[in-house]
Amino acid sequence: MLRTIIAGLRARTARLVLSSVAIALGVAFVTGTLVLGDAMNASLQDELAKGTRNVDVAVTASGESSGVDGIGPETLAAIRQAPGVAGADARDAQPVPVLTSNGKAKPAWAVSLASNEKLREFDLKDGRYPTSADEIAVDKRTAATAKLTIGQPVVLLGKDDTRHTYTLVGTYQQGTNTMSLSGYDHVGLTPEAFQALQPERPPYQVVATAAAGFTQQQVVDNVRKAIGDKGFTIQSGEELTKEALARVESQAGEFTTLLLAFALIALVVAAMVIYNTFTILVAQRTRELALMRCVGASRAQVFRGVLAEALVMGLTASVIGLFGGIGVSALLQRVIFSFGGAGEGEVYLPVSATTVVAAFAVGTLVTVLAAVLPARKATRVAPVAALRSQPDSGEEVARTGVVRVLTAVLFAVIGIGAIVFGMSADDEETAMLVSGSGTMALLAAVLVLGPLLVGPVNRVLGALPRALFGVPAKLASANAGRNPKRTAATTAALMIGVTIVALVTVVANSAKETANAQIDERMPADYTVTSSVYDRSLPEELATQLAAVPEVAKVAPTTRVFGEREYFTGIPRDAIGDLFRPKVTSGSLADLVDGTVAVNADYVERGNVSVGSVLTIQTGKGDAQQLKVVAVIEGQRLSDGIMTMETSRRFPEAAEGYESILVKLKDGVTNGRAAVERVTDPSPLALLDSAAETKEQLNQQLNQVLAFIWALIGLAVLIALFGIANTLTLSVLERTRESALLRALGLTRGQLRLMLVIESVLMALMGASIGLLLGIGFGWVLTQALTTDTIAVDLVVPFGQIGVMLAGAVVAAVVAAALPARRAARTSVVAGMAEA
Known part of the structure; x- marks a missing residue:
């Protein structure tokens, strides 16, 4: 029987190779996804090592709740003087906009570069690190996207929009951390230059390296004795590494899960193709299998013979798919690198034992399982079938039509029920999940009815x-x-x-x-002016300058008020209905005066409020304010509600400037953008949008x-x-x-x-x-x-x-x-x- 199987494989090599392509593609997708996930984890571990290398002790301020909101100079000095500490440096980061070549500001993070070379968390790529307060280094991706070269001036926008100019002396590659994953621009300064941006701001963390002959735990104990542990979290370098890895590793897992979902779809399709292929092969070999039964082959031998062919095909496809998946992973990593802007990165291709086992398990099991039903059908071929032709399956479909219809009806009932239940759910995520499951049940019903x-x-x-x-x-x-x-x-x-x-x-x-x-x-406004930096407000004089432009008919500035769980927009009373058009579902915007607020419909459900309710808004600055709800609105999703400009001025943060400025042009104006840009261009924060x-x-x-x-x-x-x-x-x-x-x-x-x-x-x-x-x-x-x-x-x-x-x-x-x-x-x- 073994010789018969081998002979059959040789005779049908071309057919089996063609069939193997489908399953190999599915295996390649799964393998590529697993390799990509392992590569991302390996990259994270390698990059995180940059942030924690040579760090034996980390001291982090616990926050305002402990009464310590930073690490002062005295504490830093005490850490440096603790026995076993060979060197210590403060670590901190703050958002500081960087001016681009067109004079506009864009969000960036500035970091304090360690004076001790062993504690620097970045790899120098070109040039050198800054050594004086008027020098700066930038991340390699930032240099590529902003088109910066060594020797150029770099301007940062400090507090009160003060401009700080530095000379670019080097570029570096930062490791994997929250800032690098966010995609923000990244610059590095000397500790003195960093502190000059906000002199009153103490650093949040100090890292130290141990002297020769001291263990991490010994240095941790010595630092704890020197500064105490009240208001501080003191960790060893090993603990810091584990914490950082756990914080960012989940992102790689989420992306891998998404790709695996699509890989599963590809495998299901591949399994259907393999099933169909073996069904056809068995149908074509009716006479051959019947003759084998005539010369003494048992049903079990025929069954094993068909499955043996499937096993060989699955193993072959698994090998091809495994190597193909490695190539898929490399390609996907290149695509991911292109999203970062610089288009560069190191490709990791870790092939773990789990990936190899998964490739062969998926490829072989899918193929063998898809061939089980055709193989069972092969055992039912009677020897007398060798004397007649194999009929088409039209009659067989007719005989099994009732079973198919009943199965399809069952899937359809489940699907329709899930869709009805999902569409009636209040939560959007639940509605999507349940309704989506219902559609898949209906898809299964159609698949079952396919032959009919x-x-x-x-x-x-x-x-x-x-x-x-x-x-x-x-x-x-x-x-x-x-x-x-x-x-x-x-x-x-x-x-x-x-x-x-x-x-x-x-x-x-x-x-x-x-x-x-x-x-x-x-x-409805022709243009909207917003700030290019999320935490910087537009200056109030900008609205006055825009209103003075001859081509402009009306200007409406907006403010923002953040409560503990709310976010409200302040807008001039005369702009509502003109430059700002929410839909009113209850109450009246005519009642929106000083001391009142109109809220969104979703906030009504979330906050359990209604027209006539009184909201207490606490922003964290100044006293809490009580505002009466006078209307419920729809159609604007900018915030949880709106209030008049006068009401928003009760809150200190709204008095700092404008969130945006709505601009409406006069009728017939054709060159309005150029006129507005003459006002907005000199402002580094102002971004013009339509x-x-x-x-x-x-x-x-x-x-x-x-x-x-x-x-x-x-x-x-x-x-x-x-x-x-x-x-x-x-x-x-x-x-x-x-x-x-x-x-x-x-x-x-x-x-x-x-x-x-x-x-x-x-x-x-x-x-x-x-x-x-x-x-x-x-x-x-x-x-x-x-x-x-x-x-x-x-x-x-x-x-x-x-x-x-x-x-x-x-x-x-x-x-x-x-x-x-x-x-x-x-x-x-x-x-x-x-x-x-």
Whole structure:
């Protein structure tokens, strides 16, 4: 029996290799994801080592609750004098805007560079570290994005917008930390220059290195004796490393989980392709298996023989997928590096034993499990089957139709129930999760009904080709519908991929258009001036200067008030309804006067308030203020509510300046932007924005996310198209005599090729069209789940993108049919008729 299996593998090498491609792609995706996760963890550990290297003791201020909000000079001196301390330096960071080449400020973090070289947490790349108070070094990514070169002046915007100018003397590579992960620009100063930015600000941490002959614990104990532990957290270097690693390692895990979800989809599709492949192979080998039974092979031997072929194919695909996954991981890391701006980074390719075991387990188990049902079917082939042809599965589908319908109904009931429950949920996250699960249950129902849907769908889709191409199209349509189970299994893989792509596309475009509509509703002003640095307010004189511009009709500045759990916007009374247009659901904005507030509908639910309630707002500065709720509003999501400018001035933070300035131009003005820019350009903080620019930026971000998801789901679609090519290739081999007979009856080579191309296109259109319908329907479900009392998400169907998907499916189907059609046309009539 072993020799028979080996001989069978040799005889069907080409078929098995083609089938292995699908599972190899799935394994490569899983392997690449695992390697990427390990690479990110390895990178984190390596980069975190920069921040904790040579650190034997870390002293951190516990915060205001302990009465110690920083580490003063006396404490730093005491640490340096503690026995066993070879050196100690303060560590601190503060947000300090950096001026770009166009004179505008952008957020940046300044850090104090350690005077002790052993305690520096960065790797010098070019130049040198600053040695005087008028020198500066910048992170390599910052230098690349801001186009800075050594020797250039760098200007930081200090307190009260005071400009501090430094000479750039070097660049460095920072390790993995909160600031580097945030993507902010990063600059380094000497301790003296750093302290000069905010002289009253004490550092939050001091790190020290141990002298020779002292252990970390000994130095920790000595430092604790020197400064006490009241108000301080004293850690060893090992403890500091573990804490830092735990703080950032979760981000790599979340990203890996996301990729694994898409890898699972690809594996499901690959499993369906493998299942279909073995089903076809078993059907083609009916006579062979029956003859084996006639010469003495038992059912168990036949079962093991089919599974042995699956095992060999799974092992082969696993090896290919393992090495392919390493390449996928390297590619993904390069893509991630490109998001950082500098486009540089070290590629890690750690291949752990877990990754290798997972690759072979996934590849082999998926293949073997997908082959179990075909293998069981092979054991049921009676020896007498060797004397007759294998019928198509149309009758079998009819016999099992009741079971299929009942199973589909069960999935449909579960899915509809979950959707109804999810859409009635108050929490948006719950609504999305439950409704999304319901759509997947409905997808399962359609998959179960697949063989019963093939006939009607094939007749509808085949009508136009039959009318245009005549006999070849009629034969292609008949071939596509002659074996419903096979066709359904082939198209199901493509249907899953297209459904998910269409679903994501519809939801993303619906969210995009809804956001654009909200921007138009929220921003009736022609322009909005905001601060380029989130914690810096715009100067009040800027609004006065803008109001004096001849082209400007009206100016409305806004302020911000942060409570303990609230965020309110202050706006001039005369701007409400003109430059600021919220929708009122209860109460009246006519009552919005000094000492009152209007709140958002979602804040009403969260804070359990209503019109007439009195809110107590405590900002942390000054006395608490009590404000009466006079209206509930919708349609503006900038904050939890609005108040008049006079009311906001009761709070100290609102008196520091403006959050934004709304600008409305006079009718007929065509060069308004240039006029406004003449006022805003001299201000380093002022950023000019319009509704159109805001929408363009939002659309660009959503399109990037959509393209990323398309790329991930694209692998599943690619595997499905391999399945169509595989099915068509095996069908050509199966129908060799039939094709020869058609040639003998007058069908030309070109008509035979056209028949196979149309058959491939029909199968692709079946999967794509059903997937698109499901994706659009499921998209509607999720948009309804996202709709709340505050915002309505309207369904938007991007017909252009859907057309591209359909066209892509047709083109891919033509390509998939190329080789099978060429093989069928090249086979001579005599050789084809001689096939057994």
